[in-house]
Structure formats: structure tokens, C-alpha cells
Amino acid sequence: MLKQYHTLNLTEAGCDEAGRGCLAGPVFAAAVILPKDFNNEILNDSKQLSLKQRNSLRIIVEKEALAYAVASVDNHEIDSINILNASFKAMQLAVMQLSIKPELLLIDGNRFKNTVNIPHQCFVEGDGIYMSIAAASVLAKTYRDDFMEKLHHEFPVYGWNKNKGYPTKEHKQAIIVHGCTPYHRMTYEPCSPKLF
Numbered sequence: 001m002l003k004q005y006h007t008l009n010l011t012e013a014g015c016d017e018a019g020r021g022c023l024a025g026p027v028f029a030a031a032v033i034l035p036k037d038f039n040n041e042i043l044n045d046s047k048q049l050s051l052k053q054r055n056s057l058r059i060i061v062e063k064e065a066l067a068y069a070v071a072s073v074d075n076h077e078i079d080s081i082n083i084l085n086a087s088f089k090a091m092q093l094a095v096m097q098l099s100i101k102p103e104l105l106l107i108d109g110n111r112f113k114n115t116v117n118i119p120h121q122c123f124v125e126g127d128g129i130y131m132s133i134a135a136a137s138v139l140a141k142t143y144r145d146d147f148m149e150k151l152h153h154e155f156p157v158y159g160w161n162k163n164k165g166y167p168t169k170e171h172k173q174a175i176i177v178h179g180c181t182p183y184h185r186m187t188y189e190p191c192s193p194k195l196f
Contacts, residue, residue, distance in 0.1 A: 011103045023166070023172075025160070025183055026147065027144075029136075033100055035064065045137055070139050072147070075185045095118065157177075
């Protein structure tokens with residue numbers, strides 16, 4: 001079961017992203033401030049949850065969080081600044097949109113580019129340790145999946161309703177057959193120019 005972090009009774013925001021490894025679409029990030037007494041036995045890293053669990057937890061988090069925000073950085077900016085910097089930027093944007101200013105950021109991962117002037121700590125696989133990071137993981141994942149579902153209706157041949165832009169065999173084959181869309185990341189293979 002996940003735990004709260006609690007350091008010197010600071011207001012903590014958990015931060016996580018979704019979509020770093022995708023071939024298409026934006027990277028999404030969320031920041032969540034949970035009540036100190038928040039508890040949920042199902043909440044976990046979004047990758048460990050079923051679709052039904054993620055969607056039900058999203059409703060709970062949005063209802064019970066003291067504050068939450070979701071932000072994204074599109075594929076064009078990902079190509080411009082690279083996916084790592086885009087992930088950092090999406091988290092920064094989410095934090096800045098919170099209605100309550102946190103005093104400490106709990107970041108999923110091993111590093112963070114801090115431009116928001118709020119102390120932070122990084123935790124590898126933090127979304128499987130701390131509830132606020134797991135809550136952010138759930139929001140980032142569900143918001144991004146919803147976005148990719150909408151894009152699927154515009155370009156149905158890529159199967160984004162199922163693969164959400166990740167590099168499945170079917171998705172890569174569709175790129176070979178149909179080419180890349182305006183939503184694909186052009187610095188990612190197989191859309192990136194080949195050097196001979």
C-alpha cells in the first residue's frame with residue numbers, strides 16, 4: 001500500500017508525466033496536492049491499474065484533492081526541446097496552475113529541471129511509493145488517453161484508441177504504409193529522417 005510523504009508538515013504536490021515513450025501526441029503531466037489524511041487502497045502507479053480502476057480513481061482524486069492541475073507539451077515542442085525537457089516543462093506548467101502553492105514537490109523520476117522556485121525531491125518509481133505521485137500518474141495517464149482517443153477519430157488507421165501513440169507493431173506498420181501525421185514526433189523513428 002502506498003504512503004503519504006509528509007516532511008515538516010509541508011504542503012506537498014506529487015508530480016508525474018505520461019507519454020514519454022510515444023511516437024505521437026503530446027506528453028502530459030499532472031500535479032496533485034492530497035489531504036494529509038487521504039487514503040485509498042487501490043491507488044497505485046497508473047501502469048499497474050486497469051482502465052476501469054484508473055477512471056474511477058480519477059474521479060476520486062479530482063473530488064478529494066486539495067488542488068490538482070494537468071498540463072501538456074505538444075509533439076512539435078517535443079521535437080524542438082527533446083522529450084526530457086518537454087516532460088519537465090509539462091510538470092512545471094502543471095505546478096504553476098495549482099490553485100494552492102505547494103511548499104515541496106515530489107517528482108517521479110531521477111531528475112527534474114526546477115524553474116518554479118519550489119523545493120523538490122526526486123523518487124525513482126515514486127508513483128509506486130507515494131500517493132500524491134500515484135494520483136498525478138493517474139491524472140496524467142487518463143487525460144492523455146482521452147486526448148489520444150479524440151485524435152484517433154481524425155486518423156483512425158494508426159489505432160491510437162488502443163495504443164495511445166505508443167510504438168506497437170501495428171502503429172509502426174501504419175506509419176510505414178500511411179506515413180506520419182502532424183501529430184507524430186518527427187525526431188522519433190520511424191518518422192525521423194534517416195541518415196545514409
